[in-house]
Amino acid sequence: METPLTPTEYTIATLRKCVFLNGLEDSVLAVLASKIEPLLMEAGKTIVTKGETGSTMFIIIAGVAKVHDGEVTLATLKSGDVFGEIALLDSEVRSASVTTTCESLLLCIHRDVFYEALSTNPSAFKAVIRSVLQGKRGLINEIKARSLRLLSYQKEMEIGRRIQTDFLPKSVPDLEGWEIASCFEAAREVAGDFYDVFKLTSSSHLAFVIGDVCDKGVGAALFMTLFRSLIRASSLYGCIGSTLVDAGSENADDSANGVLLNSINMTNRYIATTHADSSMFASVFFGLLDTETGELSYVNAGHEAPIIFRKSGETEYLAVTGGVVGLFPAANYKVETATLNKGDLIFTYSDGVNEAKNTDGQQFGEARILKVATQQIDDVESFLCSMRDAVRSFRGEADQSDDITMLALKYLPSAGLAD
Amino acid sequence: MSTLNIMVGSAQGSVSVTVLRVEGDIDAATHKILQDKSSELIDAGTTHILLDLGGVNYMGSAGFRAIHAMANMLGDDSSTALAKSEYLKLLNPTDAVARVIKTLGFDVYLDIYQDREEAINSF
Numbered sequence: 001m002e003t004p005l006t007p008t009e010y011t012i013a014t015l016r017k018c019v020f021l022n023g024l025e026d027s028v029l030a031v032l033a034s035k036i037e038p039l040l041m042e043a044g045k046t047i048v049t050k051g052e053t054g055s056t057m058f059i060i061i062a063g064v065a066k067v068h069d070g071e072v073t074l075a076t077l078k079s080g081d082v083f084g085e086i087a088l089l090d091s092e093v094r095s096a097s098v099t100t101t102c103e104s105l106l107l108c109i110h111r112d113v114f115y116e117a118l119s120t121n122p123s124a125f126k127a128v129i130r131s132v133l134q135g136k137r138g139l140i141n142e143i144k145a146r147s148l149r150l151l152s153y154q155k156e157m158e159i160g161r162r163i164q165t166d167f168l169p170k171s172v173p174d175l176e177g178w179e180i181a182s183c184f185e186a187a188r189e190v191a192g193d194f195y196d197v198f199k200l201t202s203s204s205h206l207a208f209v210i211g212d213v214c215d216k217g218v219g220a221a222l223f224m225t226l227f228r229s230l231i232r233a234s235s236l237y238g239c240i241g242s243t244l245v246d247a248g249s250e251n252a253d254d255s256a257n258g259v260l261l262n263s264i265n266m267t268n269r270y271i272a273t274t275h276a277d278s279s280m281f282a283s284v285f286f287g288l289l290d291t292e293t294g295e296l297s298y299v300n301a302g303h304e305a306p307i308i309f310r311k312s313g314e315t316e317y318l319a320v321t322g323g324v325v326g327l328f329p330a331a332n333y334k335v336e337t338a339t340l341n342k343g344d345l346i347f348t349y350s351d352g353v354n355e356a357k358n359t360d361g362q363q364f365g366e367a368r369i370l371k372v373a374t375q376q377i378d379d380v381e382s383f384l385c386s387m388r389d390a391v392r393s394f395r396g397e398a399d400q401s402d403d404i405t406m407l408a409l410k411y412l413p414s415a416g417l418a419d
Numbered sequence: 420m421s422t423l424n425i426m427v428g429s430a431q432g433s434v435s436v437t438v439l440r441v442e443g444d445i446d447a448a449t450h451k452i453l454q455d456k457s458s459e460l461i462d463a464g465t466t467h468i469l470l471d472l473g474g475v476n477y478m479g480s481a482g483f484r485a486i487h488a489m490a491n492m493l494g495d496d497s498s499t500a501l502a503k504s505e506y507l508k509l510l511n512p513t514d515a516v517a518r519v520i521k522t523l524g525f526d527v528y529l530d531i532y533q534d535r536e537e538a539i540n541s542f
Contacts, residue, residue, distance in 0.1 A: 214480035215447075276491060279484040283523070302523040323524015327487050331524070 008033050014107060018059055020085050020135070023127030024118075032109065032117040039108055041100045047084075048098040054087040055111040063104020067096050076101075088114050089132070157189040160221065164190050167225050172197045173206065175291050177412050180208075181380040183388050185352075185404040192220025192282075193350045193403035194228045200235065203255050204292050207235055210303065210348040210407050211284040211325075223271075223280045227325065230267040231286065235259050256288040256297035257335045264299050264325060264333050271326035281326040285318070285348055294340040294411050299333045301325045304351055309373050311343030311413070318346075345380065345410040347373070349387075352404035356391045359398045364391055380408040423449040425456050430469075432539040437465045438510075442474030445482030454485045461492045467505075467542045468493065471535075472512040483523055490529070503530050510538050 005013065011033040015021050021029065038061055041047065048054060050069060059082050067075040067083065074096055077083060083098050088111050118124040172180040182195055192213035199206055211227055213220045264286060271280070283303035289296045300306070302324035305317040322333035340346060349369075356364040372390045373383070384406050391404065423443040430436050437460055445453060457468065468489065472478070486507070493506035508530045512520060520526050532538035 214484060279487040279491070281480075281484070281487075281523075320522055320524065323527055324483075328524075328528050332527070 011036065011038070011107065014059060014061055014080075017080050018082050020057075020082055020128075020131050023130050024124050025121060025127075028117055028121050028124045031120050032113070035113045035117065036107055036109055039106050041104050041106060043100055043102045043104075046097055046099045047106070048094050048096075050095065050097045051093050053091055053093050054084055055091070057085045057088045057109045057114070058083050058098075059107040059109070061105040061107060063100060063106070064102050065098050065100045065104060067098050069096050087111065160218070161186075161189045164221055164225065167228050168194060169197050173199055175206065178206075178291055179380045179410040179412060181384050181408055183384045183404070183406040185388070185400070187352065187400045187403050188217055190218055190221035191403040192216055192224050193352065193405040194224045195348075195405050195407045196228055196232055197407070198232065198236075200255075200259065200288070204290055205256060205259075205288045206291050206409075207232075207259075207286070207288055208348070208407060208409065209284065209286045210306075210350060210405060211282045212303065212350045212352075212403070212405070213282040214280060214324075216402070219280070223275075223278075223282070223326075226271065227267060227282045227284070230270060231263050231284070234263040234266045235286075256290070260286055260288055260297060260299050260335050261333060264301060264322070265331075268301075268325045268331050268333075269329050272329040272331070275326070279327065281324040284325050287318075287346075287348075289340070289409070294342070294344075296338045296340055296346070297335050298338070299335055301333060304349060304354065306346055306348040307369070307373075308338060308340065309345045309347065311341065315370070315373075340409075340411045342411050343413045345383065345408060347383075347387075348407045350403060350405040352400070352402035353387065353391055353406060355402060356395050356404070357398055357401060358394055358396055364394050368394065380410045383410075384408055423452040424474075425453060427456070427460065430535075430539045432542050434467050434542050436467045436469050436539050436542050438469045438471055438535075438539075440471040440474065444477040444479075445475055445485065446477065446479040447481045450479075450481035450485040453482070454488055457485075457489045458492060461489075466493065468507050469510050469532075469535075469538050469542075470507065471510040472516055473510065475516055476513055478516045478519060483519075483525060486525070486529075503528055505542070508532060508538055508541065510535060 008030070012026065012029045015029045015032060047058060047065065060077055060079055062079050065077045066073045067077060077098070084094070086092065087094070088109065118128065168184060172182060180197060182197070184193065184195065192215060194211045196209040197206065209231055213223045213227060264284070284301040285298065285303040285306055287296055287298040298318060299322060300318055300320045301322045302320055305319045308316040308318070310316065316338065318336070318338060321336050323331055354364055354366055354369060368390060369387070372387050375386065387406060388404070423441060423445060426440040428438040428440065430438055439457065441453060443449060470486070490504050490507045493504070510532050512531065517531070520531070530541065532541065
């Protein structure tokens with residue numbers, strides 16, 4: 001029959017199991033064991049607090065504790081695990097907090113007691129240094145592994161970004177008498193904003209769309225591809241009986257209204273019913289422009305009102321004509337109209353422009369948009385560049401918190417006439 | 420870290436109404452507090468909610484998603500008619516929030532009241 005261990009022998013056995021101390025000779029462990037006592041901690045007790053300086057190392061004999069940073073749990077420690085050992089060697093602040101999750105029995109070793117025990121045997125210091133280096137090697141391997149995983153995620157995100165870019169127009173149509181330009185800057189690798197410009201095949205209409213899917217990152221990006229594709233497909237194609245036809249071709253007189261309502265209603269109904277549980281939505285401005293006459297028909301589904309900058313210096317806002325797309329299946333959208341005259345410019349944008357914040361938390365706001373417009377409106381390309389530069393310079397060192405998307409069209413003044 | 424305070428009260432009209440008074444900004448960091456609270460109440464049997472937004476100065480898209488999810492959880496079926504929700508109504512939004520509610524079109528689907536008693540009796 002085995003003789004039960006004495007409390008000191010049990011403590012020595014526990015210390016020996018600890019990687020940080022297992023290079024120490026038994027004589028040193030015995031000195032250490034003679035000076036420390038197990039401590040019973042209740043559940044929920046924070047033993048180490050992030051940011052505070054410490055001078056004690058802990059070994060869990062029985063029980064469980066979590067290593068955490070605020071609400072985020074970084075690791076779970078159990079019997080035989082050690083924490084706070086760095087505090088034995090330096091006086092830096094604790095890098096994370098440790099709290100017991102159930103009643104736990106711990107050994108606490110104070111720095112003074114530790115050095116006193118080591119001083120009984122000069123080779124003990126060598127053993128501790130070896131342990132520290134081993135720990136460092138382990139850490140380096142862990143960092144390497146994590147870096148590789150991170151690299152792999154970054155590659156995936158880059159692939160996602162490239163695929164998403166394919167959902168934006170590669171170029172805008174070249175139309176006589178019109179200038180069109182766009183600007184797109186994602187806040188993260190992938191974005192929830194989108195824009196689109198394409199010609200309808202059934203008429204002389206140019207379709208242009210700008211949208212902003214709620215939320216950011218991957219979720220918004222996935223929905224962005226859905227919104228953009230549904231809007232474009234339902235604008236281009238329809239069915240007469242079982243025949244696929246160009247949308248709007250059945251009733252040419254009312255083609256703009258028909259295409260706009262069919263596209264927005266279909267997209268809204270599909271997302272609001274198929275993806276009801278995700279509560280994802282997008283604000284969308286969808287315009288159909290008759291490029292021969294400047295007549296514009298549009299639906300503004302909860303989007304920032306595009307601004308028409310008239311050649312005369314006046315401004316006109318294209319306010320909302322319905323709610324956001326994707327939430328309420330029976331939503332009702334109205335088509336409104338406006339006329340662009342030669343020399344007029346229409347500016348559509350997402351809230352990443354007017355809600356861009358500087359380091360003081362102030363927003364770029366509409367007044368600054370109007371100010372830029374009064375300074376530079378000669379051609380759409382430089383107009384959007386000026387707007388982008390103004391937002392960047394206003395933001396300063398502050399992070400870009402939202403995607404920035406801008407799309408502008410200008411009806412060129414007649415050739416030979418003064419601008 | 421931003422926080423959201425939610426006070427739960429109840430009032431009796433034609434039906435029993437749970438009144439949620441929200442204070443703070445409802446944004447990406449806090450919307451889950453509202454979503455979890457309403458989910459907990461609905462699981463426990465709440466059928467009608469009056470959401471008091473008098474203490475909310477900012478509501479981002481995450482807040483609107485939370486409200487939409489609440490309406491869905493309460494069994495709202497806006498797919499069959501344009502009728503407003505019978506189960507979820509809004510009370511006293513601040514000017515800034517009221518503007519966004521209108522822009523996003525939520526006022527078409529949710530009744531908005533300025534007077535608490537009138538709101539309770541409307542259910």
